[in-house]
Amino acid sequence: EGAKVSILAPADGAVVGTEVVVLFGLENMGVAPAGTDNPLTGHHHLLVNQTELPEAGKPMGNPPLHFGGGQTQTTLTLEPGTYTLQLIMGDKFHIPHNPPVVSDVVTITVE
Numbered sequence: 169e170g171a172k173v174s175i176l177a178p179a180d181g182a183v184v185g186t187e188v189v190v191l192f193g194l195e196n197m198g199v200a201p202a203g204t205d206n207p208l209t210g211h212h213h214l215l216v217n218q219t220e221l222p223e224a225g226k227p228m229g230n231p232p233l234h235f236g237g238g239q240t241q242t243t244l245t246l247e248p249g250t251y252t253l254q255l256i257m258g259d260k261f262h263i264p265h266n267p268p269v270v271s272d273v274v275t276i277t278v279e
Contacts, residue, residue: 171197202236
């Protein structure tokens with residue numbers, strides 16, 4: 169209840185270079201590596217240009233990008249173009265939480 173994940177950077181609508189630092193935010197929930205059995209925790213998964221959320225109740229495959237070590241940021245190397253970014257939290261088995269903890273979609277332009 170009340171958990172919220174967000175992309176802190178880059179901002180929605182940002183124009184960025186090919187090296188993009190993505191900062192993950194999380195409220196009212198903890199970050200823990202995959203496989204860690206702590207209540208109210210999970211780890212980040214990043215959807216890049218993915219229009220549908222992963223299926224509920226099933227482990228997430230690839231994509232999305234997994235951050236099972238408990239990472240709270242990443243650097244992406246992207247070709248020029250327009251991209252959408254979205255985070256979804258997964259439990260110790262990479263299964264989306266119920267209800268899903270999903271960020272708003274952030275759209276960026278890479279030059």
